[in-house]
Amino acid sequence: MEENTSEGPHILYIEDNKADVVIMKRVLEEIFPQGYSFDMTPVGSTGLTKLKTNYYDFAILDYKLPRMNGLEILQNMKNEGIDTPVVLVTGQGDDEVAVKALKNGAYDYLIKGKLDTKEAKFSILELWNLVNYMKRDANIEMFSSLTQKRTTIDVIADILQNALNGIGKTTLVFKSNMNFKRIEKYLVFLLAKGFLRLDQEEKYTTTEDGKRLLKAITELKALLNK
Structure with missing residues (x-):
């Protein structure tokens, strides 16, 4: 109907x-x-x-x-x-x-x-x-191409950084320049590994393990850029 x-x-x-x-x-x-x-x-x-x-x-x-x-x-x-x-x-x-x-x-x-x-x-x-x-303003193909230009480690770092104080999925999509389908695989991975948690208000928040991972990624990127 x-x-x-x-x-x-x-x-x-x-x-x-x-x-x-x-x-x-x-x-x-x-x-x-x-x-x-x-x-x-x-x-x-x-x-x-x-x-x-x-x-x-x-x-x-x-x-x-x-x-x-x-x-x-x-x-x-x-x-x-x-x-x-x-x-x-x-x-x-x-x-x-x-x-x-x-x-x-x-x-x-x-x-x-x-x-x-x-x-x-x-x-x-x-x-x-x-x-x-x-x-x-920015069709899905553009969102996908932006993501493809970044490495997986960059995307993970972006998500963990944006989620430090808790963030809804819609805002996270905007801040990470990804569509729902593309960001989902990262969220599932980070949740499964305990680097993110999803609370009752449907906000993703970086865990203590996630903060340690983010720090390690930041230090590694700084070392590689020297």
Whole structure:
């Protein structure tokens, strides 16, 4: 099912709860008074097929879905190189699911039952602003080329430096000159090795081990530049 209303974002919504669909439509109408296009499916596997074959500015998907849950969709997207930004909707108290979603590339997560809160609306609008910025001023290819000109050690140092006092993923993308897909592999590595931590406010913060790594990288670069 697809609705097309004007110049706003093109959104895929994967949700099997009709009541939540009604709420989300109302939320999107409030966030995007200029209009938006809306493609919806209640089945996880169908949603993945749509992501493979269509362009969307971003996708909002529920965790509990028929045939394929939200985390499985994210994993399949990663495996197949689908870089559509995703917001996952999960139940109250599903912190483990939320963290797994972020580690698997989700931009953010929303709490089911709190879709019409100020925080949820801000998250969706912030994502659209970022997507719009990247499309308008510095497309994804430019972000990728900037990253390719830097070594892995430079990128890791940038991330650790930017995260010293805690940083959200959107701001980190801007500061690191990378898109979501490209930065994700570094975040997963740094989290797995204990150089970064992800707190309940969805901010990445450099750990003590990360600070020691950053210091070592800085000293090494200074030595090489002598």
